[in-house]
Amino acid sequence: MFFVQSPTLDGKVLMRLEMAEQIGVLTEKIETLDTRIVAALRPSAPPSKIPKRSEPGGIWPPG
Numbered sequence: 001m002f003f004v005q006s007p008t009l010d011g012k013v014l015m016r017l018e019m020a021e022q023i024g025v026l027t028e029k030i031e032t033l034d035t036r037i038v039a040a041l042r043p044s045a046p047p048s049k050i051p052k053r054s055e056p057g058g059i060w061p062p063g
Helices: 007-041
Strands: none
């Protein structure tokens, strides 16, 4: 088995490694955001304390 040194090939391999690293970072950021969104959507008050849509302060405007 032998290896050929090629600046073009080395550049492509390096570029792919960098892209893979960026994809990994973006995946982590998406998972973090997903966790934050789920936490934000989860009601902090028990359901009985959340105003209904017809009550003042309700989640949706009446109508």
